[in-house]
Amino acid sequence: MKKIINAVDKVEDQMIxxxxxxxxxxxxxxxxxxVVVRADKKEGKVALISGGGSGHExxxxxxxxxxxxxxxxxxxxxxxxxxxxxxxxxxxxxxxxGVLMVVKNYTGDVMNFEMAAEMAEMDGIxxxxxxxxxxxxxxxxxxxxxxxxxxxxxxxxxxxxxxxEKGADLDExxxxxxxxxxxVRTMGMAIxxxxxxxxxxxxxxxxxxxxxxxxxxxxxxxxxxxALKPADEIVDTLLEKVLADIxxxxxxxxxxxxxxxxTPLMELFIxxxxxSDVLAEKGIKVYKTFVGEYMTSIEMEGFSISLLxxxxxxxxxxxxxxxxxxxxx
Amino acid sequence: MKKIINAVDKVEDQMIxxxxxxxxxxxxxxxxxxVVVRADKKEGKVALISGGGSGHExxxxxxxxxxxxxxxxxxxxxxxxxxxxxxxxxxxxxxxxGVLMVVKNYTGDVMNFEMAAEMAEMDGIxxxxxxxxxxxxxxxxxxxxxxxxxxxxxxxxxxxxxxxEKGADLDExxxxxxxxxxxVRTMGMAIxxxxxxxxxxxxxxxxxxxxxxxxxxxxxxxxxxxALKPADEIVDTLLEKVLADIxxxxxxxxxxxxxxxxTPLMELFIxxxxxSDVLAEKGIKVYKTFVGEYMTSIEMEGFSISLLxxxxxxxxxxxxxxxxxxxxx
Numbered sequence: 299m300k301k302i303i304n305a306v307d308k309v310e311d312q313m314i315x316x317x318x319x320x321x322x323x324x325x326x327x328x329x330x331x332x333v334v335v336r337a338d339k340k341e342g343k344v345a346l347i348s349g350g351g352s353g354h355e356x357x358x359x360x361x362x363x364x365x366x367x368x369x370x371x372x373x374x375x376x377x378x379x380x381x382x383x384x385x386x387x388x389x390x391x392x393x394x395x396g397v398l399m400v401v402k403n404y405t406g407d408v409m410n411f412e413m414a415a416e417m418a419e420m421d422g423i424x425x426x427x428x429x430x431x432x433x434x435x436x437x438x439x440x441x442x443x444x445x446x447x448x449x450x451x452x453x454x455x456x457x458x459x460x461x462x463e464k465g466a467d468l469d470e471x472x473x474x475x476x477x478x479x480x481x482v483r484t485m486g487m488a489i490x491x492x493x494x495x496x497x498x499x500x501x502x503x504x505x506x507x508x509x510x511x512x513x514x515x516x517x518x519x520x521x522x523x524x525a526l527k528p529a530d531e532i533v534d535t536l537l538e539k540v541l542a543d544i545x546x547x548x549x550x551x552x553x554x555x556x557x558x559x560x561t562p563l564m565e566l567f568i569x570x571x572x573x574s575d576v577l578a579e580k581g582i583k584v585y586k587t588f589v590g591e592y593m594t595s596i597e598m599e600g601f602s603i604s605l606l607x608x609x610x611x612x613x614x615x616x617x618x619x620x621x622x623x624x625x626x627x
Numbered sequence: 628m629k630k631i632i633n634a635v636d637k638v639e640d641q642m643i644x645x646x647x648x649x650x651x652x653x654x655x656x657x658x659x660x661x662v663v664v665r666a667d668k669k670e671g672k673v674a675l676i677s678g679g680g681s682g683h684e685x686x687x688x689x690x691x692x693x694x695x696x697x698x699x700x701x702x703x704x705x706x707x708x709x710x711x712x713x714x715x716x717x718x719x720x721x722x723x724x725g726v727l728m729v730v731k732n733y734t735g736d737v738m739n740f741e742m743a744a745e746m747a748e749m750d751g752i753x754x755x756x757x758x759x760x761x762x763x764x765x766x767x768x769x770x771x772x773x774x775x776x777x778x779x780x781x782x783x784x785x786x787x788x789x790x791x792e793k794g795a796d797l798d799e800x801x802x803x804x805x806x807x808x809x810x811v812r813t814m815g816m817a818i819x820x821x822x823x824x825x826x827x828x829x830x831x832x833x834x835x836x837x838x839x840x841x842x843x844x845x846x847x848x849x850x851x852x853x854a855l856k857p858a859d860e861i862v863d864t865l866l867e868k869v870l871a872d873i874x875x876x877x878x879x880x881x882x883x884x885x886x887x888x889x890t891p892l893m894e895l896f897i898x899x900x901x902x903s904d905v906l907a908e909k910g911i912k913v914y915k916t917f918v919g920e921y922m923t924s925i926e927m928e929g930f931s932i933s934l935l936x937x938x939x940x941x942x943x944x945x946x947x948x949x950x951x952x953x954x955x956x
Contacts, residue, residue, distance in 0.1 A: 302858045302890070302894040302928075302929075303857070303894060303897055304859055304897065312858075312896075313900070314896070315900050316895075316899040316900030316903070317918075319900060320896065320899045320917075321916070323915075352893070355891065355893050355896065507629075526629065529641075555649075559891045560888075560889035561631070562684065562925045563920065563923065564642050564681070564682065564684050564925060565630060565631040567641075567642040567646045567684065568631065568632055568638065568641045568645055570646075570648060570649045571641045574645070574648040586652075587648070587649040587650065588649075589645075590953075594892065597889065599631075599926070600631075601631065623918075
């Protein structure tokens, strides 16, 4: 394992501390583990909390700030944060308008966020949640019943965060978050695995000419392993499955080409070159494109394509001001 | 070589086209090779142009937009753009207030930008330039006489771009660009090389427990090769050299922790954790920190630390509005 770290058991703490030191204008760390909250707590709005295992940076701490999240809770690498941690996060950000939890569909995350919500409700805090499950690759997998929540989650943060910032009530924020969940689909692939620091060895092995199609954000297996193909063919394979899942015909979409952590931007732009062409051929209008690292898997090399089918409300909220370390609009 | 591309000879074109397709609200591509300009040409201001070889994404096309660059010219990977290309870029953006070229100190870049300027001046366009040379690692190297221009160049784009956007004249924009050059220093390291697609093999080899200190942004050798150390020790080594080069005592600084292309954000934040502590110990106040990929070397894994010594003018210009694909303020 070759990494720029100090010690395996300090990775998460030093990372989160380093993030908060980089962005004191946005972030504040609580004293109860790796929970970051907005430096300027905003009252009178629904508060949003998300999180999960570490290793997905900039998710989720990088999306804490105006117009997106109010708190992000980070567990150990690829491991759910504890209910206690999440509960502390909820308490720190709760307002009288309530709290929305945005949870990626992994069994541990869903369970722990729900337990935290129950604890908070005993304190009189109203908590609702949505579960993201945008990955069309596989039903059920290593750590999930049903589909996995992956990069499309960032669109939920953005759009529900904007709705909350505008003063909507909890039901309205939850409804628009659920609308994003219902309209976003993602599929990914990788050519190089990642190494969980505490494990020290790759989660899977790929031959020099192999790729894994449909991979999850923790390196969970996907639909199949295949010989490495040209970028355009890979895009076609992923898009075919995404486009078959809901009816995008005649729609406007937001596109996210998400790098897995070690993928050069050069490759992501080559991917977008094809994505853009295929969507144009199919008469699907691209409203806005996002290319970069949003939901990574440490140093995995690969990418995912997310397509969000937009309506006027989602377009407006997507464009609304956001000011966070990793997402500005 | 394992990359997500279509063909070695199409990498640059498909990348730039994919970038422009992602960001039509910001970018327009000229019909003369890989030259991108602002989608909305702004008259009445000094126009800024920069560029160099491809492989440094998001530099330089990602910094084209309001408050930064007006044009970016991209040669083949790690190879200077031609004088003709640069000349076309200059002509496309020139206003009656003149053009400033921001050139990284590589012999080919400097020569070709200067030739382009001469061609433009024969058309009556006033062109001035600055040469960035922020890398303190080595004097003279594979492709450079004097010090190399590396990630600190992005601060020149930001600050000179803001000055131009405010309506300053060419001498003023050049002066503040030069002030940034005079006050920014950088040093980098790598634990994994990059592969130029047309070459197909890494530019250098590193053992499983080795790192290269002082590396350039094309994988040029640095000061020395060493056994891989803990992140904090690496930071101390780089910072010692940066801090010894100009007097940062009592200053406020902007910090850039720049990833080389394949470095997980996790590692960059661990690096910043130490950088922040060392600067605090030395009484150097951090005004703002930037962590991410700004000036990469395809899929090299490593990072650089840039410190810009600020005055009030540079602080104001650093904070001024910027709206580009890869840098928003």
